[in-house]
Amino acid sequence: MKIKLKGFLIILLIFAGSSLYSQISSVTNSGLSRGETLFKENNAKDAVQVLEYEIINGQISENTYNFLGLGYYQLGEYDKSLDAFKRGLKAQPDNAKLLSYNMGNTYYALKDYSSAVTSYSNALKADPLFYDAILNRANALLMSGQLVSAKDEYSDFITKAPDNPQRERIELLIKALEEEIARREEEARLLAEQNKAQWEEYDGNLNEKKKDSFTPDWEQIERDLADGKAVNENPEWERINGESPEPVADASVMQKVDETNDKTEGSAYWEEFEHENNTSFAFAEEQITDEQDWLTFSDEELDEMKELEKQSREEHEKWLENERRRAEELARNEALTRQKQQEQALEEERRLREQLLEEMRKSEDDRRKKLLEDVANSLQGSDSTNLTSGAEDLIDYDLEGELD
Template structure:
């Protein structure tokens, strides 16, 4: 019986010692796990190893993933930090506010400002009154070059946190952003007007050269050739091939009669004129011998002569058409060559003008870029000084501010 009682007393003592040890540990560490305690002791290297082990064994608290991500962040292992925050968001969606905020800070450190903006917005969606995320999002917007949106967020932050210790600096930054936005807009407007004026002058010169003659050269060539296609009043074949002297004689007599009518009026003695013509014909018949009577042809001979006349006329027309076509081709070729030379000259002038404009634009752009970079660096330095990164107690980054003469520099 004594042995049993002794064993029972021993068990009670052991249990009491274990309970007191646990109570002492809880009092010292405030209920934190070993990994969380190491992180609080600024031992990030050991903290991440212990936290990974605790998470793997299911010992997960509300801050396990947050401290794990922050530990990797302090070690500069940003990819592992982002992975820890993502894992936390899957397992602990209710902790979205702090996990998204710290994820945004990690993206900001990686200079992935677009992703940082998204993460800060997620944190604000989880808690709209989370104004530290609003300030950091304004900083990320400024770093991303979205000056108008950054200005709006800074104004919103000052309106919602009027007692913030950084208010005066933020108001100076807002003023600087307004002036910078106005300066860039005015510069862009002047540059657009300058480029427009240059191109209008260039296009005007081209228009003048194109309209010197009123219309392209090839139209003038076609117009000239069109005139040559008209049949002449006296076709060449009629002058050359006059094998029908009878017809010519008849026409001559008719002309004589017409002239006579004009000279003598309607009372002309037609019988006398006919008698004179008979006498002249008789005289001609006496001169011409019977062997040389060329005025008498058979029907076959007349048909043959008519056929020869038609063939000769067709050949002559073909020859004239070939000549017209050769003249047209030559004139067209010359016009095209001239037009090509003009186009090449205009193209060379256009390229030269574009080159000059590009050179002037590059000089202006380099000068403007250097000035923009200088002013952007000033704004970014101020944004970085405002960036809150102490996410263990969620301060807004008011500590260790870098002093800049912001107003004087940007003026």
């Protein structure tokens, strides 16, 4: 049958749990000190004052510090209660069992469950058969959220104290803890799978965006640079060879000039040329003169012109390289900006989704935790007015109020 916390929570509240212990010597009331007598009469306010006075005057019994700590506990002065138990442990280390146990209960009341667990462990060191300390340590572990350790402690308790009247209820609590532990483990597994899927989707979106928007930019840049380089190929050479695209002279004329120049000199050359093409003589003379000037450049001048051409070409290529790098840097910055914006948008979406899921989980965990804590508190508290330790030489006494 599935265990329901609510089903046995109300039942647990009516059962007594482990309580504060008061171990004193087996003597008559007349053998008690005035402070101890006041404490037994449930006059905690006056008892703590008298017990403090008795300690100052050296009138200390084996239970003086224990009663003093219990008195402060009843008054709700938990810090003073802890101080009393600590002084007792220092002055009476042989009484560590009860002093440590009651100190653990005080830490429990202060919701310092870690210190409570330590105090209960110290009580068990003093007496390994003090099984009530195991039960209260299990309660403290449950309250601190250590469900697995708490379940193990409850199981250890019913194994060592099988006749405890609360065994059946504790067994139900153990089953409830097993179900809660399994639920949380499954929830953690599903959450891990969900987070993994979200990150895979996130990485996939980034890769897809990179393919869609980033790589084509570089391809376009390379194409533009290639086109620009083809269009501007050899501009310096064109300027060196003249700004006019027109031919220097008719090809047949230039060929005739070359042939005649090899055979004759001076006026014979010009007379023959004038006879062939008298109408274009002036123009041809001017152009041929320029050509002759070009052809008469020295090797040093030609080398200088070639060097200038080389330098001009290198400068132009350098400018093209700088432009290419600038375009690449601009495209890279734009791509990085887009990528960062996409990452921020995805991160914000993921954060909001996780926040919503976390709020839902926290609400459910708080509800379940509250049910478990109510059970632990019911086991920790007492519905009786007797403070007993289960040890020898005990005196039971009535209290006006319960020690929750």
